[in-house]
Amino acid sequence: MCNLPPKFHSVCRLCLSFCGDNCSDVKLPIFDRDKDKSRLSDMIMANLSIMVSPTDLLPQVVCGSCAHKLDEFHTFRELTHKSERLLEQFLQYANSLSGPKEVSYHIKTSTLLL
Numbered sequence: 001m002c003n004l005p006p007k008f009h010s011v012c013r014l015c016l017s018f019c020g021d022n023c024s025d026v027k028l029p030i031f032d033r034d035k036d037k038s039r040l041s042d043m044i045m046a047n048l049s050i051m052v053s054p055t056d057l058l059p060q061v062v063c064g065s066c067a068h069k070l071d072e073f074h075t076f077r078e079l080t081h082k083s084e085r086l087l088e089q090f091l092q093y094a095n096s097l098s099g100p101k102e103v104s105y106h107i108k109t110s111t112l113l114l
């Protein structure tokens with residue numbers, strides 16, 4: 001067993017911030033008790049491509065600041081995916097109205113203008 005500093009498991013898993021007992025920044029557990037996954041673990045893996053597991057030996061907490069950023073980033077990511085779906089749906093709709101040749105002509109024209 002290696003010699004870990006006593007507070008190793010109390011640092012934020014994402015930014016390594018640590019504050020002592022008097023710190024007001026609450027550390028949030030990544031995993032719910034006795035569960036293999038949680039909303040936080042899903043967001044970390046999906047948005048940051050960092051693998052977390054309740055059985056890994058790394059810190060199992062994140063700071064409030066990182067949790068907030070993760071929430072905002074997750075919301076932004078969902079917005080961009082929704083926008084992408086809406087654009088594709090619009091393209092299909094436009095395609096069905098005017099036929100593929102005319103729409104692809106418009107796309108090429110607008111791409112060239114940008």
Ligand SMILES: [Zn+2]
Nearest residue numbers: 012015063066
């Ligand atoms: Zn943090």
